[in-house]
Amino acid sequence: MTGRLSRRAATLVALLVVALFLLPWVAGHYPVYLAMQILILAVFSLGFNLLFGYTGLLSFGQAGFFAVGAYGCAKILLAVPNLLLGILGGVAAAGVAALLLGILSVRHTRIYFSMLTLAFGMMIFSIAWKWRDYTGGDDGLVGVPRAPLEIPGVFTVSVAALDRYYYVVLVLSLVAIYVMHRLVHSPLGLTLQAIRDSEVRAEFAGVPVRKYRLAAFTIAGLYAGLAGALLPPLENTVTPPIAHWSTSAEPVLATLMGGIHAFSGPIVGAFLFLVIKDVIFRFTEYWLIWFGVIVVALVLGFPGGVMSIFEKRARAAPRDEEPA
Amino acid sequence: MTDLLATQGLSKRFGDFVAMNGVTLGLPAGRLTAIIGPNGAGKTTFINLATGAHLPDTGTVFFKGEAITRLAVHRRIRKGLSRSFQIMNIFAQLSVLENMLVPVLARHGRAGIPSHRIERESAAIAEARALLREIGLSGEERLRAGALSHGDQRLLELGIAVAPAPELCFLDEPSSGLTPVERARVLDLIRRFSAERRTTFVIVEHDMDVVFSLAQWIVVMNRGQVLAEGPPAEIRENRAVREVYLGELA
Amino acid sequence: MENAAFQGLIGLSLAMYLWLISAGLTIIFGVLRIVNFAHGSLFMVGAYLTYTFYGPAGLPFGVAIVLALLGTGLLGLVMERLLARIYHIDEAYQLLLTFGFILILDDAVKIVWGGLFRIPPVPEFLEGSWPVFGRAFPVYNGFVIAVGIAVAFLLWAVFEKTWWGRIVRATAADREMASAIGVNVPRVFSGVFALGAMLAALGGAIGTPVRVAAPGIGAAMIIQAFIITVIGGLGNLKGAFVSSLIVGVLSAYGTLYFPVFELFFIFVIMAVVLLIRPQGLFTR
Numbered sequence: 001m002t003g004r005l006s007r008r009a010a011t012l013v014a015l016l017v018v019a020l021f022l023l024p025w026v027a028g029h030y031p032v033y034l035a036m037q038i039l040i041l042a043v044f045s046l047g048f049n050l051l052f053g054y055t056g057l058l059s060f061g062q063a064g065f066f067a068v069g070a071y072g073c074a075k076i077l078l079a080v081p082n083l084l085l086g087i088l089g090g091v092a093a094a095g096v097a098a099l100l101l102g103i104l105s106v107r108h109t110r111i112y113f114s115m116l117t118l119a120f121g122m123m124i125f126s127i128a129w130k131w132r133d134y135t136g137g138d139d140g141l142v143g144v145p146r147a148p149l150e151i152p153g154v155f156t157v158s159v160a161a162l163d164r165y166y167y168v169v170l171v172l173s174l175v176a177i178y179v180m181h182r183l184v185h186s187p188l189g190l191t192l193q194a195i196r197d198s199e200v201r202a203e204f205a206g207v208p209v210r211k212y213r214l215a216a217f218t219i220a221g222l223y224a225g226l227a228g229a230l231l232p233p234l235e236n237t238v239t240p241p242i243a244h245w246s247t248s249a250e251p252v253l254a255t256l257m258g259g260i261h262a263f264s265g266p267i268v269g270a271f272l273f274l275v276i277k278d279v280i281f282r283f284t285e286y287w288l289i290w291f292g293v294i295v296v297a298l299v300l301g302f303p304g305g306v307m308s309i310f311e312k313r314a315r316a317a318p319r320d321e322e323p324a
Numbered sequence: 325m326t327d328l329l330a331t332q333g334l335s336k337r338f339g340d341f342v343a344m345n346g347v348t349l350g351l352p353a354g355r356l357t358a359i360i361g362p363n364g365a366g367k368t369t370f371i372n373l374a375t376g377a378h379l380p381d382t383g384t385v386f387f388k389g390e391a392i393t394r395l396a397v398h399r400r401i402r403k404g405l406s407r408s409f410q411i412m413n414i415f416a417q418l419s420v421l422e423n424m425l426v427p428v429l430a431r432h433g434r435a436g437i438p439s440h441r442i443e444r445e446s447a448a449i450a451e452a453r454a455l456l457r458e459i460g461l462s463g464e465e466r467l468r469a470g471a472l473s474h475g476d477q478r479l480l481e482l483g484i485a486v487a488p489a490p491e492l493c494f495l496d497e498p499s500s501g502l503t504p505v506e507r508a509r510v511l512d513l514i515r516r517f518s519a520e521r522r523t524t525f526v527i528v529e530h531d532m533d534v535v536f537s538l539a540q541w542i543v544v545m546n547r548g549q550v551l552a553e554g555p556p557a558e559i560r561e562n563r564a565v566r567e568v569y570l571g572e573l574a
Numbered sequence: 575m576e577n578a579a580f581q582g583l584i585g586l587s588l589a590m591y592l593w594l595i596s597a598g599l600t601i602i603f604g605v606l607r608i609v610n611f612a613h614g615s616l617f618m619v620g621a622y623l624t625y626t627f628y629g630p631a632g633l634p635f636g637v638a639i640v641l642a643l644l645g646t647g648l649l650g651l652v653m654e655r656l657l658a659r660i661y662h663i664d665e666a667y668q669l670l671l672t673f674g675f676i677l678i679l680d681d682a683v684k685i686v687w688g689g690l691f692r693i694p695p696v697p698e699f700l701e702g703s704w705p706v707f708g709r710a711f712p713v714y715n716g717f718v719i720a721v722g723i724a725v726a727f728l729l730w731a732v733f734e735k736t737w738w739g740r741i742v743r744a745t746a747a748d749r750e751m752a753s754a755i756g757v758n759v760p761r762v763f764s765g766v767f768a769l770g771a772m773l774a775a776l777g778g779a780i781g782t783p784v785r786v787a788a789p790g791i792g793a794a795m796i797i798q799a800f801i802i803t804v805i806g807g808l809g810n811l812k813g814a815f816v817s818s819l820i821v822g823v824l825s826a827y828g829t830l831y832f833p834v835f836e837l838f839f840i841f842v843i844m845a846v847v848l849l850i851r852p853q854g855l856f857t858r
Contacts, residue, residue, distance in 0.1 A: 052666070056666070058666045058669055058670070060673070104845055104848065104849070107848075108848070110665060110666065111609050111665060111669070111808075112804065112808075112848075114609075114666075114669050115609060115797075115800045115804075116848075118796075118797065118800075119797045119800065119801065119841065119844065120841075122793060122794070122797055123841050182438070182439065182440070182441070183438045185441050185442060186437055186438045186439060186440060186441060186442060187425075187429050187434055187435055187436065187437045187438075187442050187445060188435070188436050188437060188438040189438075189442070190418070190422055190425060190426060190429070190435075190442055191426060191429065191430070191435040191436065193415070193417065193418060193422075194415045194418060194422075194423075194426040196417075197414075197415040197416050197417050197418060198413050198414070198415055198416075200377075200409075200413060201409070201413045201414065201415060201484065202415075202426065203397045203398050203401075204375070204397060204398075204401060204406065204407060204485075205401065205426050205427035205430050205484060205487070205488065206398050206401035206402055206427055206430035206431055206435075206488050207398055207426070207430050207435055208396070208398045208399075209398070212435075212436065215436070245793055249673070249677065252670070252673070256670065261417075286681040286684060286685055287681075288677045288678075288680055288681040289677060289678050289680075289681030289682060289685070291677055292674045292675065292676070292677025292678035292679075292680075292681070293674075293678060294674075295670060295671070295673065295674030295677065296656070296671060296674040296675070296678070299660065299667050299670050299671045299674060300656065300659055300660065300671070
């Protein structure tokens, strides 16, 4: 129950953060680029797992909100080259979309919910593809600037260099991870887990289950939106495939691999996913099939993911890591 | 005395099956009532309709004088209703203490706070711990609830039911599947809670020993209707009831 | 006026297509309580197999379809056996497993058939059109309507009149009871799943000449099929038929008068139904 990390874990995290800050100094552009992709996927997956691991709702449509965040940020940056504005705008748009679609989705039981999220995600994909006038259709939006970090009249910092933009992504991701950590160890986090374990019991304990599910769905959407918003300044383009269900699959796969029941699962999984994908890509363009095999193997043999290996050792012991 | 919970003409059918056929019943505060009846009599349906798990086809449910027939479940809990479940319904992945914390936090309106660690909710934690002490599970507070023994899970189930400090609490077969020792613990707990808190218990039971040792009033249901009700001694002698049970009564 | 009537016929053929793709999904859910996410992938495999048997292999149209159905049915059996291992865990894992199947099959068809889409030829006796309501109504659409109605009748006959049909209905109603009276429930599950797979394949097989065999067609299909089954009530065969008719005909008229609608239409209907009557129009 405690949100406080054990001394060993805290030291590990601190070392990792330091390493991440030092990365551009010791590594070339490709590792830095890969690290950014990992961080973006980690944020994306943390939001997904708040919904799945903590609240028990399996969404196959998170890419829809990722895309809303990306397109929202891109549209803003093309009009007003202000990075903060773009990112905030993308996140806000994704949050609104999640709220609206969430209202329609969370009233339903788990199977319906999952299928609805798939449908809504593909609906957003369909809009991105066909609404040429606004989204650029299948060509997407191009020429998105890596706008400077600025508050007019206060300061301007150019982040056009990849290494500089890396720090933007790093800091925002770390903040997002920290916020999520606080959240899942708060009363809200506990209540969501209770809903996951038994929504009937939660309802009868006085919890308005639907409202809490909507909250979780919206937060997941915000995280997907943040991840999406970080993309356009990096790649300078946004195209419809980021809304496709195969993109929705990425946080699902990452979290499954890393571990559904651990906070760090999605983060570890993001790392594993992108590294493995990178490796697969050197040999073949067909990466989905390999991940499909991994999913089947995991579900049939090992539903807890990588982190469950560590959890199994702790399972015999009480739930807390330290005396309360 | 005015009834704490009252129903009027409550009816419910599931497809062709008539689960409840016009039940008009009054449950006053402070009187431990048992609802008995053969399988399919409608006992659990009654609880479901009273607590809002299902909505009736016709009829009204009143709680403390207010019509709550279509009120959402969590709002009824806030008003002072509660229930336990026949099939174990605890938060299996959470610790025992956390199981207690959920209803306590909900009662205090603090279940949705996202900003600080749950350890800081000292008032709620203290209250949850006190409850655990009362039901005798303090030693297990950090165990995963799913790992508890069956009997302990029942106790936890009971604890979660009374954690929202309800005025009326339905217990659906609280002693089912328990060993005699465990059953004694549960009965003891019910008596204590009944006496010390302001909770009125309404118990659905099959075990007649439990019924006659606890109940101050018995309602007998059959085929979705109330067959008879009265103090235990009267019910024991009631011919219609004996017919329905055919030798089940001592 | 004639325009409207003609559009109605178009709507009918669209409806029968939708019916074909949703029947299998709703049957599988009705009996096994599983939403087969990979239903769309089975549809896609059916389309590809039909294309291969009819096109490059040059077999007669009917034979090609039968072979495609058998091949996909076999695939369905394999899937069901894997799913059977996790029947007792949280249904989220069933969704994840079938999701894994989608990933595998989507790339598998790309590997086997390449990434371009395949447009199989329309069989000669189904080419051309009939003059109906003053316009040319494609013979093929008439064929789709005929197949759809035939399948509806066949399924009704199987489930209402045959011994196997009765066993399946009993298992759907109460699997424990069925098992208690001696029904081999795992065998029933396998059979039903294979039937559902074959229906999906039939949808793909029939759908191909007017649509296309391409990677990813499964995704659009599963969503359409799911929406139809939701509207009709998950597990309700009659409901699926009726909602196919409603959605098919409404869609045809909708796109005629409001072309922009096509994007959204099916989602709008789904959202409306779910808001008003979440259990679908016809639950048991």
